[in-house]
Every structure is written in C-alpha cells, then in structure tokens.
Amino acid sequence: MTRLKKFTSFSLRDLVASAGPTILGIAVVCIVAYLVVDPAPPRHVVLGTGQENSAYDVFGKRYQELLKKERIAVALQGSHGSRDNLKLLKEGKVDIAFMQSGTTDEAAPEREGLVSLGSLFTEPVWLFLRAKEGAPAITQLTQLRGLKINIGARGSGTPRLVRQILEVNGVDRAELQTTQLDNTPATVELLEGRIDGLVFAAAPDDPLIQMLLQTPGIVLFDFAQAEAYTRRLPFLTHVTLPRGIVDLGRDLPARDYHLIAPTATLVARDDLHPALVELFVQAAAKIHGGAGWFQQQGQFPSAKYTEIRVADEAAKYYKDGAPFLQRYMSFWLANFLDRMWVLLLALSALILPLSKIVPPLYVWRVRSRIYRWYGQLRTVEGAIEEAVEVPPEERGAIYAAQLERLNEIEDRVNHLSIPLSFADDLYGLRSHVHFVRQRIVELMGGAVIAGPVDT
Structure with a gap:
C-alpha cells in the first residue's frame, strides 16, 4: 500500500x-492594475456647506451620515454660501459644495474645471418686509427705493441674485440702503425694526424662514410677475406657496404666494473620483427625492435647472439609475469589480x-x-x-x-x-x-x- x-x-x-x-x-498584474490603472476612490472628501443651521448645513450633515455607512469620511466646511463655496472649489479647499443656480456665468465653470452633480431642491427668494401701519402694501420692487434691506451675507449667492432681480426691474442697488449681514443677525435686525426688510434664498424648511412666516407684523412679498422673471432669468423657476401650507389650523398664509426660485445644486471639481460622484448622486436621491412644498415626488435630484455641465457619471445615473453592480452588492465590492x-x-x-x-x-x-x-x-x-x-x-x-x-x-x-x-x-x-x-x-x-x- x-x-x-x-x-x-x-x-x-x-x-x-x-x-x-x-x-x-497574473497576481502581480492584478495588484499593479488595482493600484495604478484606476486608483480606488479616496476615503475622505470635503463638502462645502453654508451658514450654521442653514439648509446647506443641515443637508451637509445628512450627506455625512449616509456616506459614513459606506466608510467615506465627509468633512463639512462651513461658509457664507454659494459665492464662498465657488471660491473654495476654485482654490481646491473643498472637493464638492452646495451652490445656487445663477451664482456663476454658464461658461465659467467649464473653464475652472467644475461640473454639476445635479440640482437638489428649489431655493425660493423670500423677501420679508416689516408691515408699516398706514403705509401702502409693497407690490412692486420699485417701491423698495430708499428702504433699508439686507440683501444676504457676503460670500453667499444672494447679493448677486438680488442685483440681477433689481436690474430687470430698472432699480439700481445704490437706490437702496443695503446691508450684508448673516441670516441670523439680519433676522434680529428685522424683528428689532432696525431694517425694513431682508432677502433669503433658501429651502422652506430653513428654521428662520419658518419663524418669519409665522411672525405677526412680518409680511412676505408676492412675486406676482413670477413667470416674467423666469423668462428674463432662465435659471429661475416659478413656484407657488400654497395657502395654509405653514399652518392649516391658523390658515397661514392666508392666500397663495407666487415666488421665484433658483435651485440648489451640488458642484464638484472635475477631478473628483467617478465612484464618489455616483455615491453622492445616490445619496442625493435618498435625501432630496421626496415630495415637498415646491416639488413632487421624484422631481429631484435632476440634471435640469442647472447652468453647469452635468458630470457624465451623474447624467448616466439620471438616465439609467444606479450602476448594475451597486444594486446588488456593497459600494466597495461593486467599485472593485467595476474598476477591474x-x-x-x-x-x-x-x-x-x-x-x-x-x-x-x-x-x-x-x-x-x-x-x-x-x-x-x-x-x-x-x-x-x-x-x-x-x-x-x-x-x-x-x-x-x-x-x-x-x-x-x-x-x-x-x-x-x-x-x-x-x-x-x-x-x-x-x-x-x-x-x-x-x-x-x-x-x-x-x-x-x-x-x-x-x-
């Protein structure tokens, strides 16, 4: 035997x-290809948000939580808003950031190596004014001449937006007394009567907007010519604040209001790893895909409503959905097989x-x-x-x-x-x-x- x-x-x-x-x-070739041919996505990314407690700040924390589950660490970089975020992107201090449509010229982002991951939600222009007893209601922006208005914080996209809106009304910014305080101090100034009005461009779930909509003596400007604004400024859309949407029991607001709205978009440097682009877009679908005050179920995120070229990976997601492998396996395993x-x-x-x-x-x-x-x-x-x-x-x-x-x-x-x-x-x-x-x-x-x- x-x-x-x-x-x-x-x-x-x-x-x-x-x-x-x-x-x-073969093993050596596989290892070299894994490390060199198409590097793995980084496990750390910096997201530019906005002012503390703003919609950008709140949503940034939700992205942070979702990507943490995929073992991606998202560091949040606060700012005053869109203009600051645009500067941070150009300087390479953030990899991706929230920006408002209309913040930059259409040709500039491509020259600067920026791409859009899609629009996320509408950010209506909220013009809150103090009601003055005996004074006529303000129904035209030309009536703002001489008033003291906070037009948004320096570094945000709101001052540029306000200037464009005033221009189409034939009003020069110099004809107003303007301040550029952050949202919270500006709200305090309005409530104390030291300014006549303030402008926000933010999602309706912003805490300050929710408060001002329910504050006696503070009125919301009705953009009755909203459709005309969307024709003159194509990055704007016409949205309606329905009667009673704030508080049905108290009938707030007591009527429909017409508003004009840019959209919030995710903008990234064009060298952001394609796998991270896909991951952020998928997270955006979970965070912004529901119904809201101004949007229908599934309306956002979208490749529409942005003047910046949409990244190829994001456009493919909006057309075909999530990549095939990522529907059935973890992000890292799907990414490995896709790269190899x-x-x-x-x-x-x-x-x-x-x-x-x-x-x-x-x-x-x-x-x-x-x-x-x-x-x-x-x-x-x-x-x-x-x-x-x-x-x-x-x-x-x-x-x-x-x-x-x-x-x-x-x-x-x-x-x-x-x-x-x-x-x-x-x-x-x-x-x-x-x-x-x-x-x-x-x-x-x-x-x-x-x-x-x-x-």
Whole structure:
C-alpha cells in the first residue's frame, strides 16, 4: 500500500511548479492594475456647506451620515454660501459644495474645471418686509427705493441674485440702503425694526424662514410677475406657496404666494473620483427625492435647472439609475469589480494561450524525471562501445562495472514516483534498462544476470 500511494492520477507538485509562475505573474498584474490603472476612490472628501443651521448645513450633515455607512469620511466646511463655496472649489479647499443656480456665468465653470452633480431642491427668494401701519402694501420692487434691506451675507449667492432681480426691474442697488449681514443677525435686525426688510434664498424648511412666516407684523412679498422673471432669468423657476401650507389650523398664509426660485445644486471639481460622484448622486436621491412644498415626488435630484455641465457619471445615473453592480452588492465590492473589468477581460483573453502552455509544461516536467535516466543509460552504452578499443583482458572489468552501474540505475528507476498516466513511459524505461543488461551479459559471454529485486 505504501508503494501504491506513490502512484496518483496526476502530480500536484508538478502541476503547481508548472502553473505557479503563470499564476504569480497574473497576481502581480492584478495588484499593479488595482493600484495604478484606476486608483480606488479616496476615503475622505470635503463638502462645502453654508451658514450654521442653514439648509446647506443641515443637508451637509445628512450627506455625512449616509456616506459614513459606506466608510467615506465627509468633512463639512462651513461658509457664507454659494459665492464662498465657488471660491473654495476654485482654490481646491473643498472637493464638492452646495451652490445656487445663477451664482456663476454658464461658461465659467467649464473653464475652472467644475461640473454639476445635479440640482437638489428649489431655493425660493423670500423677501420679508416689516408691515408699516398706514403705509401702502409693497407690490412692486420699485417701491423698495430708499428702504433699508439686507440683501444676504457676503460670500453667499444672494447679493448677486438680488442685483440681477433689481436690474430687470430698472432699480439700481445704490437706490437702496443695503446691508450684508448673516441670516441670523439680519433676522434680529428685522424683528428689532432696525431694517425694513431682508432677502433669503433658501429651502422652506430653513428654521428662520419658518419663524418669519409665522411672525405677526412680518409680511412676505408676492412675486406676482413670477413667470416674467423666469423668462428674463432662465435659471429661475416659478413656484407657488400654497395657502395654509405653514399652518392649516391658523390658515397661514392666508392666500397663495407666487415666488421665484433658483435651485440648489451640488458642484464638484472635475477631478473628483467617478465612484464618489455616483455615491453622492445616490445619496442625493435618498435625501432630496421626496415630495415637498415646491416639488413632487421624484422631481429631484435632476440634471435640469442647472447652468453647469452635468458630470457624465451623474447624467448616466439620471438616465439609467444606479450602476448594475451597486444594486446588488456593497459600494466597495461593486467599485472593485467595476474598476477591474478591463483587466478581467484581458485575462480572459489570455486563458486560451495559457491553457496551451501549462499542460505541455506539466508533461515535460513529469517526463523529464524519466528522460534524465535515459541519459544515464546512454552513458552506460557509450562505455560499452568504448570497451571494444581496450585489450580483451581488461574488457571484463569494464563490463562488470557498467553492469553494477546499470543495477543502480534500475534501483533508482524502481523508486520513481510517476502519475499513472505516464506509467507506459516508466515501463518503457525499465524494459530499455533490461535490454542494455542483456547486451552486457552477452558481451561478457555468460548467462543472463537478473537485476535487483524490490522488496
């Protein structure tokens, strides 16, 4: 049984030795491709948000929570708003940021290496004014001349937006007394009566807007010409604040209000890793995809309502949905397979030639253990042939030495471990050893001498 265990259907050792270098080479190629061909997405990204407790700040924290589940650390960089975020993007201090449509010219973002990940939600222009007893209601922006209005914090997109709105009304900013306080201090100034009005451009769930909509003595300006504004400033949309939406029981507001609204967008540097673009867009769908005061279910996020070119990965998501692999497996596993598909295709193309190389190598390695004894056998025959040239009285010693050597060869051959599929080669070698022994015996002029017997 011990002897039989040496004979197997194939030799695992020879198979590993034959295929090992090929497998090792493929592994090295895979590792190099993993690290160099298409680097893995970074695990840290900086998101530019906005003022404390603003909609940008609140939503930024939700993105932070969602991406944390995918093991992506999102650092939040506060700012005064869109203009500050645009500057941070240009300087490379943030990778992605919230921005308001209309913040920049259409051609500028492409020159500056910026792309949009899509629009997220509408940010209506809220013009809150103090109601003055006995004074006529303000129904046109031309009536703001001479009033003290806070037009938004420096660094936000609101001052630029207010200037554009005033221009289409033929009003110069210099005709107003303008301040540029942050939202919270401006609200305090309005409530204390030190300013006549303030402008927000923010989502309706902003806490300050919710408060001002319910504060007695504070009125919301109605943009009755909202449709005309959207024709003059294409980045704006016309939205309606429905009657009673703030508080149905108290009927707040007591009527419908027409508002004009830019949209909040996610803007990124064009070198942001494509996998992170996909991840942020998927997070945006979870955060902003529901119904709201000014949007229907599934209306946002969207590739519309932005003047900045939408990133290819984001546009593909809006058209086809999430990548196929990410629908059924984790982000990192799907990303790994997606990055390696080119290499996998290349390796699959190598399977055929490799399948033709490894088997012959295996056969050669096994048979080489037999063939090297043919070399020893040929050496014995060479010594016999050379013995013809020596004196007859010396030939017997030569023949006896070669016969002893032949017995050693046969003993070693009998202990070879060869797969069963190569048994015919082994038995062929043993028969040739016997043939050479017979020849030596005949030359010695004696009887057949048997070789060593295995026990």
